[in-house]
Amino acid sequence: xxxxxxxxxxxxxxxAKSIDARFDGGSLSxxxxxxxxxxxxxxxxxxxxxAGCLRDNxxxxxxxxxxxxxIRFRMMMIACGYEDGNDxxxxxxxxxFKLAWDRLPGGADLCSQPTISRLENMADTKAxxxxxxxxxxxYCATFR
Numbered sequence: 001x002x003x004x005x006x007x008x009x010x011x012x013x014x015x016a017k018s019i020d021a022r023f024d025g026g027s028l029s030x031x032x033x034x035x036x037x038x039x040x041x042x043x044x045x046x047x048x049x050x051a052g053c054l055r056d057n058x059x060x061x062x063x064x065x066x067x068x069x070x071i072r073f074r075m076m077m078i079a080c081g082y083e084d085g086n087d088x089x090x091x092x093x094x095x096x097f098k099l100a101w102d103r104l105p106g107g108a109d110l111c112s113q114p115t116i117s118r119l120e121n122m123a124d125t126k127a128x129x130x131x132x133x134x135x136x137x138x139y140c141a142t143f144r
Contacts, residue, residue, distance in 0.1 A: 031080050031096045038076070038100040047072035049138060053130035054122055065111040069101065070119045073110050076100060085116040 041047060051067035065073075076097065077087060089112060091097050095105035103110075123131065 031091075031094060034076050034080055034096050034100045037079055041072060041075065044138065046135075046138065047075060049134045050131050053134055054127050065115060067119070070111050070115060073097070073101070074116055074119065085120065086113050088113040088116045 047068040050071050054067055056063075056067055073088070073091075074085070077083075077085075077091060082091060088110070092110040092112060097110060098105055098107060101110060
């Protein structure tokens, strides 16, 4: 009973509150690995690079989620095993996913499935080529 549980160290704070992720069977979320993925994505800036390759033709007054945030959410969903965009509707309220976007569990929800679908249909051939080049540039930057 006195055995301590393992923790996931080095997580960035959210709203000036530290994150203490433990693997002791708590009921907060089964996807706390997304917090570690967040740290990697922040260092690499993949979502921002890919978002810079797209032309955002949305009406700015109606935009609630940046392209980078939508891409980041989709990437994290896939990395956590949620390949289907329909899973966004349940994951958008998941506490661990919200923390990965610097939102407290009671804060604003992440983007919905229709938003994910609009993003996936946004890229044309030229944008896909730009995205591919951005990923190659990121890879090449890892070498001296």
